[in-house]
Amino acid sequence: MTADKPATAGRLSILSLASSNLFGLAAIVAVFWAIFVSLTPNIASSFSLFAISRSLGIDIVVGFSTMVVLATGGMNLAIGSIGVCAVMFAGYLMQELGVPSPLALLAALMLGAASGWANGVTIVTTGANAFVVTLASASLFFGAMLITTHGTPFEGLPPELADFGRMRWGFVSPMLALALAIGVALAILFHFTALGREILSVGANTRAARMSGVRVGRAIVVAHTLSGLLAAVAGLMTMARLGAAIPAIGRDWLLPSFLAPVLGGTLLSGGAVSIGGTILGALLIATLRAGILTLQVANFWLQLFLGLVLLCSVALDRYRGGYLERKSARVRA
Amino acid sequence: MNTRLLEKEWPALAVAIALGFGFLAATSPAFLTEFNIYVLLRSFCISLLVAFSQMTTLAVGQLNVSIGALGGLVAIVAGGLMEKLGVPIGVALAAGLALGALCGFVNGVLVTRTGIDGFIVTLATASVFDGINLGITKSIPFYKMPAALVAFGTARFHALPYLLIPPVLAAIALAIFLARTSLGRYLLAVGGNPQAAELSGVPRARIIVLAHSLSGFLAAGAALLALAQLGSAQPTIGSDWLILSFAAPIIGGAALGGGYVSVLATALAVVLLTLIQNGLVLEQVDPFWVEFLLGGLILAAVGFDRLRAARAGGG
Amino acid sequence: MNSYPKSAVAAATLFALMALSSGAALASSNKIALMPGGPHPYFAPWEQAAADAKKDFGIGDVQYKVPAEWKLDLQTELMESLATQGYVGFGFFPGDAVGINSTLQELSANGGVSAALAGCAQDPTKAAFCLGTDVYKAAYVGAQALIKAMGGKGRIVHLAGLVIDPNTKLRMAAIEKAVGETNGAVTLVQHITDLDAQEAADQKINALLGAQKDQIDGLIATAYIPSTVAAKALRNLGDKRIKLIGMDDDKIVLDGIRDGFVAGTMAQNAYGQGYIGAYALDLLASGCKVKDDAPFQKTPQTAKFIDSGTVLIQKANVDTYADDLKKVTAEIQGGFKAKFLACK
Numbered sequence: 001m002t003a004d005k006p007a008t009a010g011r012l013s014i015l016s017l018a019s020s021n022l023f024g025l026a027a028i029v030a031v032f033w034a035i036f037v038s039l040t041p042n043i044a045s046s047f048s049l050f051a052i053s054r055s056l057g058i059d060i061v062v063g064f065s066t067m068v069v070l071a072t073g074g075m076n077l078a079i080g081s082i083g084v085c086a087v088m089f090a091g092y093l094m095q096e097l098g099v100p101s102p103l104a105l106l107a108a109l110m111l112g113a114a115s116g117w118a119n120g121v122t123i124v125t126t127g128a129n130a131f132v133v134t135l136a137s138a139s140l141f142f143g144a145m146l147i148t149t150h151g152t153p154f155e156g157l158p159p160e161l162a163d164f165g166r167m168r169w170g171f172v173s174p175m176l177a178l179a180l181a182i183g184v185a186l187a188i189l190f191h192f193t194a195l196g197r198e199i200l201s202v203g204a205n206t207r208a209a210r211m212s213g214v215r216v217g218r219a220i221v222v223a224h225t226l227s228g229l230l231a232a233v234a235g236l237m238t239m240a241r242l243g244a245a246i247p248a249i250g251r252d253w254l255l256p257s258f259l260a261p262v263l264g265g266t267l268l269s270g271g272a273v274s275i276g277g278t279i280l281g282a283l284l285i286a287t288l289r290a291g292i293l294t295l296q297v298a299n300f301w302l303q304l305f306l307g308l309v310l311l312c313s314v315a316l317d318r319y320r321g322g323y324l325e326r327k328s329a330r331v332r333a
Numbered sequence: 334m335n336t337r338l339l340e341k342e343w344p345a346l347a348v349a350i351a352l353g354f355g356f357l358a359a360t361s362p363a364f365l366t367e368f369n370i371y372v373l374l375r376s377f378c379i380s381l382l383v384a385f386s387q388m389t390t391l392a393v394g395q396l397n398v399s400i401g402a403l404g405g406l407v408a409i410v411a412g413g414l415m416e417k418l419g420v421p422i423g424v425a426l427a428a429g430l431a432l433g434a435l436c437g438f439v440n441g442v443l444v445t446r447t448g449i450d451g452f453i454v455t456l457a458t459a460s461v462f463d464g465i466n467l468g469i470t471k472s473i474p475f476y477k478m479p480a481a482l483v484a485f486g487t488a489r490f491h492a493l494p495y496l497l498i499p500p501v502l503a504a505i506a507l508a509i510f511l512a513r514t515s516l517g518r519y520l521l522a523v524g525g526n527p528q529a530a531e532l533s534g535v536p537r538a539r540i541i542v543l544a545h546s547l548s549g550f551l552a553a554g555a556a557l558l559a560l561a562q563l564g565s566a567q568p569t570i571g572s573d574w575l576i577l578s579f580a581a582p583i584i585g586g587a588a589l590g591g592g593y594v595s596v597l598a599t600a601l602a603v604v605l606l607t608l609i610q611n612g613l614v615l616e617q618v619d620p621f622w623v624e625f626l627l628g629g630l631i632l633a634a635v636g637f638d639r640l641r642a643a644r645a646g647g648g
Numbered sequence: 649m650n651s652y653p654k655s656a657v658a659a660a661t662l663f664a665l666m667a668l669s670s671g672a673a674l675a676s677s678n679k680i681a682l683m684p685g686g687p688h689p690y691f692a693p694w695e696q697a698a699a700d701a702k703k704d705f706g707i708g709d710v711q712y713k714v715p716a717e718w719k720l721d722l723q724t725e726l727m728e729s730l731a732t733q734g735y736v737g738f739g740f741f742p743g744d745a746v747g748i749n750s751t752l753q754e755l756s757a758n759g760g761v762s763a764a765l766a767g768c769a770q771d772p773t774k775a776a777f778c779l780g781t782d783v784y785k786a787a788y789v790g791a792q793a794l795i796k797a798m799g800g801k802g803r804i805v806h807l808a809g810l811v812i813d814p815n816t817k818l819r820m821a822a823i824e825k826a827v828g829e830t831n832g833a834v835t836l837v838q839h840i841t842d843l844d845a846q847e848a849a850d851q852k853i854n855a856l857l858g859a860q861k862d863q864i865d866g867l868i869a870t871a872y873i874p875s876t877v878a879a880k881a882l883r884n885l886g887d888k889r890i891k892l893i894g895m896d897d898d899k900i901v902l903d904g905i906r907d908g909f910v911a912g913t914m915a916q917n918a919y920g921q922g923y924i925g926a927y928a929l930d931l932l933a934s935g936c937k938v939k940d941d942a943p944f945q946k947t948p949q950t951a952k953f954i955d956s957g958t959v960l961i962q963k964a965n966v967d968t969y970a971d972d973l974k975k976v977t978a979e980i981q982g983g984f985k986a987k988f989l990a991c992k
Contacts, residue, residue: 040733042732042733042734043732045732047728047731047732047758048728048729048732051725051728051729051732055721055725077576126635126636126639127639127642127643128635128636128638128639129583129589131579131583131589132580132583132584132631132635133632133635135576135579135580135631136628136629136631136632136635137628137632138628139624139625139627139628139629139631140625140628140629140632141628142624142625142628143621143622143623143624143625143626143627143628143629144625146621146622146624146625146811146812147621147622147625150621150817151621151811151812151814151817152814152817153746153747153770153814155746155749155770162750165750166750166753166754241750242746242747242749242750243749243750243753244746244747244749244750246744246746246747247812248720248743248744248747248812249747251719252717252719252721255398255456258452258456259453259456262450262452262453263453268396268450268452269590289725290725290729293725293726293729294729294732294733296733299471299712299713299714300464300467300468300470300471300472300687300714301464301467301468302464302716303460303461303463303464303467303716303717304460304461304463304464304465304467304468305464306460306464306716307457307458307459307460307461307462307463307464308457308461310453310456310457310460311443311454311457311458311461314447314449314453314454314457315443315447315449318447318448318449319447361859363858363859363860363863364859366858366859368857368858368861369855369858369859370858371858372854372855372857372858373855373858375854376850376851376854376855379847463716463717464716467687467716471687471692471695472687472688472689472692472714473689473692474689476899476900487884559846559847562850563846563847563850563877563880564880564884564900565880565900567846568687569845569846570846570847572845572846573845573847573848610851610852610855611851611855611858614840614852614855614856614859615855615859617837617838620808620811620838620839620840620841620842621811623811623841623842
């Protein structure tokens with residue numbers, strides 16, 4: 001999933017693998033799982049794992065949606081609004097017009113991509129800050145959805161959608177597999193295609209990229225289109241999970257969408273993405289949430305513990321990184 | 334003269350505000366009444382401090398997503414001190430401001446000591462602050478605020494609310510601090526070019542801690558104003574500050590990456606946003622259209638500013 | 649109980665726990681959770697209701713469980729987590745009337761029982777019943793009370809909660825109906841929505857008063873926050889001409905009624921919802937079934953509605969309404985088993 005070269009033999013290569021952000025995150029996730037499972041075995045029950053894997057799948061795609069615009073050094077505050085527009089559009093097509101579900105889903109994905117494209121084009125042509133443009137377009141998209149649907153949910157969706165939401169492969173949800181598949185596709189895009197590298201180069205240094213012949217505008221538009229598309233995917237996954245198209249989908253995506261990529265090592269300033277890191281970042285959050293819920297920490301204090309544990313785990317990761325750096329420096333010396 | 338004005342954000346914002354003002358005055362007879370101007374100004378007070386709070390962290394190139402949670406915590410702690418422990422108003426307010434600065438200080442220290450991205454740190458501390466808030470209150474507000482405080486929250490001199498005094502003082506102090514003191518210039522230097530700043534002897538870590546402490550202090554100020562204005566310590570104070578806190582400084586021209594902020598332009602951006610909110614109620618907009626028009630108006634304001642920038646670039 | 653797929657692997661722990669608790673002869677081993685949609689002062693009485701129900705009915709455990717934030721995802725995650733910890737009964741306020749249903753279906757497939765309390769889930773739903781306030785009726789009765797307080801004529805404004813909440817639309821319709829019945833004597837100036845956050849509500853309601861306080865004669869608030877904010881705003885203005893009918897019994901609103909700034913408020917039976925809900929869920933988890941011919945009411949949201957009672961609080965009963973609600977609670981609870989359930 002990442003660009004890491006396969007480890008050859010020897011102490012140094014193990015160390016360099018170990019010092020990578022991914023290994024650290026994975027280790028921390030593993031430690032927390034060990035702690036939680038030993039405290040409350042319930043968390044590893046089949047139903048619990050299934051439920052976690054399903055929300056994880058959605059969280060990962062939401063994270064990807066922000067990650068692809070972070071790559072260019074931009075941001076997209078409209079992902080929640082794009083997601084809910086796609087959902088309500090799909091719901092309308094299926095319930096009111098009787099469009100077959102594959103066609104309706106495809107149309108909803110197109111709407112998501114088109115919304116993202118509109119964001120990108122507006123940013124490039126006006127030269128305005130991505131933050132302000134997507135802040136405004138978030139209201140525009142959401143408002144357009146309200147005006148057209150009056151916020152009425154669509155619940156008469158084809159049953160196969162809800163079935164997909166409930167489907168289990170052993171103890172994992174196919175939603176997680178879908179998210180991982182998208183991750184593979186993104187990894188190919190960013191590591192093996194010229195377009196992906198152009199997007200990253202725009203984020204790393206816009207001026208240098210322009211000088212070396214990168215079409216900066218196109219790269220930004222592509223990133224936003226992709227972001228819109230992924231937001232629509234995440235919205236439709238949520239729709240399948242809920243078995244209905246409701247206007248509340250996407251309302252709370254904003255901060256979590258940044259958390260997973262940034263935890264995983266994607267830079268807010270652009271130029272670097274980590275697909276594996278985003279997945280592990282989302283996994284860490286899902287683990288902490290599920291673990292603290294299962295531990296039954298006193299009702300109202302849960303937020304406090306979540307914050308503290310998150311701080312500790314991130315600090316631990318930093319400390320480990322620093323420690324390994326010092327150690328490997330000594331080995332080399 | 335003309336191009337010099339075009340180079341700044343604030344004239345474009347001022348024109349946009351004047352247009353909005355003119356439109357509302359022409360279409361809604363109630364708009365220019367003393368009471369409505371008072372209402373406008375009193376919503377402006379809190380938003381202004383919230384925007385300044387984010388602006389100080391933006392100056393050093395940091396994001397502070399814990400502003401709202403921090404404000405909520407300060408409000409209920411100050412409220413709890415007054416209701417449950419009978420602490421005098423002045424002491425409780427001072428304690429609230431100190432707590433805000435302390436929370437900001439903790440944010441800053443965590444960011445500089447651990448080297449973790451400020452976004453992650455403040456997101457985590459936001460959860461901590463929220464958790465303490467809910468743990469103390471169980472989401473039930475403190476109702477019995479001292480009468481003098483509540484009276485201050487509603488007192489006005491014609492159209493001017495007394496609540497306007499703290500934010501205006503803060504604006505003047507901030508403007509002087511950023512433009513005229515070496516510490517203030519360090520703040521912008523750290524945001525503009527951290528390496529260069531460090532090479533020229535600016536204590537980068539300390540400046541970042543300072544910016545976060547200041548941000549916490551200002552957010553606490555906003556929370557205490559909200560406390561006085563609402564007349565009770567509501568645990569939900571601050572819950573919808575986040576977007577506004579970023580939108581106002583950025584519409585006012587602040588760079589997300591740090592190094593440039595404008596007190597005047599940020600204040601005007603807050604005026605513009607307050608005006609839009611007020612106008613949407615005044616014009617009796619269909620509830621299903623409110624959100625759409627809000628987005629459209631923000632986009633229009635931005636487009637207006639880009640027009641200016643393009644003219645400035647061309648001329 | 650045996651409806652889960654045989655193919656499910658390693659489910660032993662969960663299902664063993666559930667089989668144990670729901671198969672036991674005594675009601676006393678059931679674990680019941682009372683769960684609001686998020687932290688909100690309205691639900692505070694549920695904590696006491698949970699403790700009382702546990703004691704009074706000898707239930708294994710009744711816990712008041714609050715999602716950390718007002719988000720549907722957090723509520724469903726908390727439900728799923730509680731299910732894995734052996735909880736079998738869920739009395740919940742839906743974070744979203746439609747969105748909650750797929751989780752309920754899963755709980756039910758795993759042998760859990762659920763009931764919507766305070767607000768309903770939208771049919772078709774696996775919730776056994778909805779014990780709550782009939783939002784349409786409450787808004788309608790409130791609007792009528794407002795029209796009466798205004799002397800049968802004037803201009804009113806509706807202050808409402810989240811615009812995407814299906815209940816908000818029901819309340820809008822109810823108020824429009826009450827206004828329509830006055831044949832033009834009363835006009836509805838506008839609905840103002842999304843007043844669920846203190847500060848936003850404060851700004852919008854004051855903006856409204858700033859612009860039109862001389863043109864409007866009545867306000868009806870159909871959500872908790874706007875009614876406290878409107879009560880406070882009218883007190884600040886010193887205005888007793890504009891009549892306000894609020895929602896729920898927050899202290900600010902009650903004080904407003906005592907001092908004449910608020911004409912009345914529609915109090916819901918929060919304690920009773922939690923108390924009766926826990927009682928009924930315990931019986932359902934122990935094998936009782938909802939009768940096919942149970943005398944449910946039909947509302948736009950669900951065909952299995954039980955009114956938990958609403959009391960219009962005005963100056964006359966502001967200090968005694970709690971007794972009225974207690975009486976209503978005892979009445980519903982006493983007859984519940986015979987009326988709605990079939991037990992072996």
